[in-house]
Amino acid sequence: MKKELFAILGTSGLLFLAGCNDNEEQSSDNSQTVVQVNDREITEEEFTGELKNTYGSQVFNDMVQSALIEEQAEEMEITDERLNEELADFKEQVGVQEDEELLTLMENQLGVQIESIDDFKEDYLKPQVVVYELAEADVEVTEEDKEAYFEENQEDLESANARHILVEDEETAEEAVSRLDDGESFEDVATDMSTDPGSAEQGGDLGFFTRGQMVPEFDEAVFSMEEGEVSEPIESEFGFHIIELIEIRDTYEELEGDIEEALRQEQRLDETEVMQNLMEEANINVEEPSYEDWLDMPAEEE
Incomplete structure (x- = not known):
């Protein structure tokens, strides 16, 4: 499976959200002062309100999409063996060998702190596998397709x-x-x-x-x-x-793998299309009226 960094980045916010939720549960008094600047007090309520106004819609939709991906992951029953294969592949792509090297790279280059390699597999790799499998679900490449593509693009493929x-x-x-x-x-x-x-x-x-x-x-x-x-x-x-x-x-036999990947790429859905399909098929009820305008449902085709 080919990895794309956007898929990794696309799930990185989910861990951040979990951390924020934990911290919010620990503080029940939103009126308490979290910082004082000279004579100005900034309360927990002001702070969380500012976060909500600035990032609320994005976080809201990220959490909805995360829930849909988690549900799909349970249905697919992705094995630990599959995740270990993806982990080895990902390590090779980013040029590291050890688990700790990978976690350090994620923190230093992407600013994401992950506690363990098991968390990385569960919260990063598994969602990516789900999206990839859904993107490939309707892809079909026949021998005739590959041979025709070779005839039409032979010089460019060499x-x-x-x-x-x-x-x-x-x-x-x-x-x-x-x-x-x-x-x-x-x-x-x-x-x-x-x-x-x-x-x-x-x-x-x-x-x-x-x-x-x-x-x-x-x-x-x-x-x-x-x-x-x-x-x-x-x-x-x-x-x-x-x-x-x-x-x-320059022969068909030598280029067959490249041809198949090119044809699969033409048919494969991108991440946005995958999420649109999941949201269209899901039963999503926004029960708090003040959040109704936050949900980014896919636009209906004319």
Whole structure:
């Protein structure tokens, strides 16, 4: 399952709300002073009233949506094994290995404090799994769909994995070529000579890319090379490139996974659509009249 940060951020407020509710229950006297500024007293009632006026509608709708997601999670019976798989995937995406590293990252980068990894799985990952499953519920991709998509988009789908050595001038490029001709590995020469900070430390490896992601001169060269071939110096606006083509993916079998994901993405609902569907199907009764205007129900289609 592919993760999107908006889904993580979209649930982060729910924990904050739980904390606020706990604190409110602990204070029964709303008239008590919470802070005094010179001769001005600010009471609990004023403070909570300001929060309600400023954030009330947003928090109200977040809580309604959270209740709907929790109900769906119970119906889906999402296993702990599934959540552990999603946790491992998420860790890989954000570049951490240990549970504590992840919790620290959430606090430092997103400002969200989570007590334990179990809380993270329950309050962050589980809602995301629910939304993803609902978004994918009506997606159907057939073999015929994939083959047709390949025929129509074959050139755009082709991808290459290459290394390059980027230098400032032709003389330096020829020096790099000479070192390669003398038997030095492409990775060593790239690490030593390349001025591309993004790839030099990886021996010039650029990973996989499709047509149009690189400058035109680079693209034209790469997609006309044979696997294992090393190019002559090629000039672009960034300098001179020596390119080694590692692999080309251009067959249906090699691209089938990418094709299926592209087609599923076309059909998949986004998070807003998922929540709209849940709210349309739910029985939501606002029993306090002063809150009726706060509920953001989906707009009816004309």
